[in-house]
Amino acid sequence: MDNNFEDLGHVHPNNEDREYGASRVEGYKCRNCRIITRFPRYNSAVKLFETRTGRCGEWANAFTALCIAMGYQARLVLDWTDHVWTEVFIEEWQRWVHCDSCEPLFDKPLTYEKGWGK
Numbered sequence: 001m002d003n004n005f006e007d008l009g010h011v012h013p014n015n016e017d018r019e020y021g022a023s024r025v026e027g028y029k030c031r032n033c034r035i036i037t038r039f040p041r042y043n044s045a046v047k048l049f050e051t052r053t054g055r056c057g058e059w060a061n062a063f064t065a066l067c068i069a070m071g072y073q074a075r076l077v078l079d080w081t082d083h084v085w086t087e088v089f090i091e092e093w094q095r096w097v098h099c100d101s102c103e104p105l106f107d108k109p110l111t112y113e114k115g116w117g118k
Contacts, residue, residue, distance in 0.1 A: 004031050011038060020047035056102040060084040063101035081118045 008027035017025055021043030028037045041057065042048055045065030048058050060076055064086045067074035073089040075096075085100040098109035105111055112118045 005029065005037070006031055008036065013040065017042075020044040022047075057084045059101045060086055063099070067099075079112060079118065081112075083112060083118075 005028040008029055011025050011027035013022050013025045017023075017040040020040070022040035024041045026039040026041070028039065029035070030037070039053075042051065042054070043061055045062050048054060048062040048065075054062070061084075064074045064076050067086060067088050075087050076084060077087055077098075078084050085098060085102075085105075087096040088099055089095070090097050097107050099106055100108075100111075103111070
């Protein structure tokens with residue numbers, strides 16, 4: 001967020017937020033017009049395809065859903081130091097392969113540890 005917005009922290013999710021898996025909602029207030037903007041952290045792929053907004057967690061959820069829809073075995077991987085990515089099982093390779101839909105990364109699982117210093 002840029003400096004024109006005040007971070008309000010987490011605000012209460014409404015019924016629609018909860019319906020689409022957003023138990024966390026971030027709130028921001030414009031310092032100029034004072035309008036509050038809510039940013040639900042949706043987990044529902046259907047809602048993410050509709051809103052087309054998110055951060056790494058939302059993009060990883062949507063990408064994983066697309067992989068599964070295309071018939072691949074896919075799973076979300078959560079790094080507790082604040083990143084999420086997808087692993088897809090590639091039959092021809094007989095292994096799980098790292099895919100990061102936020103960073104243009106394919107089969108580079110050590111990027112976070114070695115490149116980002118996590």
